[in-house]
Amino acid sequence: MKHIPDIRALLRHMNKASDFMRWLRVEGNSLVAAAERLGGRKWATRASAIVEAAKAGNDLAARCGELHALTDAVRKDLVRLLQVDDEDCLTADPSPASRRSRL
Template sequence: MRATIRAAHTVDGFQDWLRAEGHSLVAAAELLGGKKWRASARSVVASVSQNIALIELYDDISELYRLLSLEFTDDLDSEEAELFFAIHPDDPRADEARLCKEALERGLHAMRRLGKASDRATEAA
């Protein structure tokens, strides 16, 4: 039960972070993925500001997490790889992107924990 409450608080904090720091997520998405990813991040941030449930945005948030985790840089001909290799490691925007990735990771993890708790409650009923 405590874990579920902690997860719920983490999800609430993640939603607050998206509202307050959504601009950072948009900038990180653009830095590492270009215009397409900037639009995706803007869509998530706008949806959160319109009180869309985070679970409805789970797939989009997961894809943004994959972007910020550099999963799309394996294809060296991709725009994501090109943008990534153009960033100097000491660029403060790279650190901001890392912080955004960590926030997405915490939020997604908490959302999964809540989903599992909900599934267990449904099975018990």
């Protein structure tokens, strides 16, 4: 049996990929800064390679593994940071100024 792809789904995925490439070209520095803050220099280097590939117009399929690893690392660190923040909220001053000082 042949698989017949849904053209609408294919177009949605292509549009998402195009939007992501556009975002990387314009806002890629945000990705690099977040990667460095959450994962250190190693992750910033990986993020920078991805951004440079996007800016050069290269296909990011070759960097799919790095993108997934970077996503996982950022997600894990963000969850860890949110858990620590929640624990702090139980015992600390809940004022906005106090929260900003802990970040």
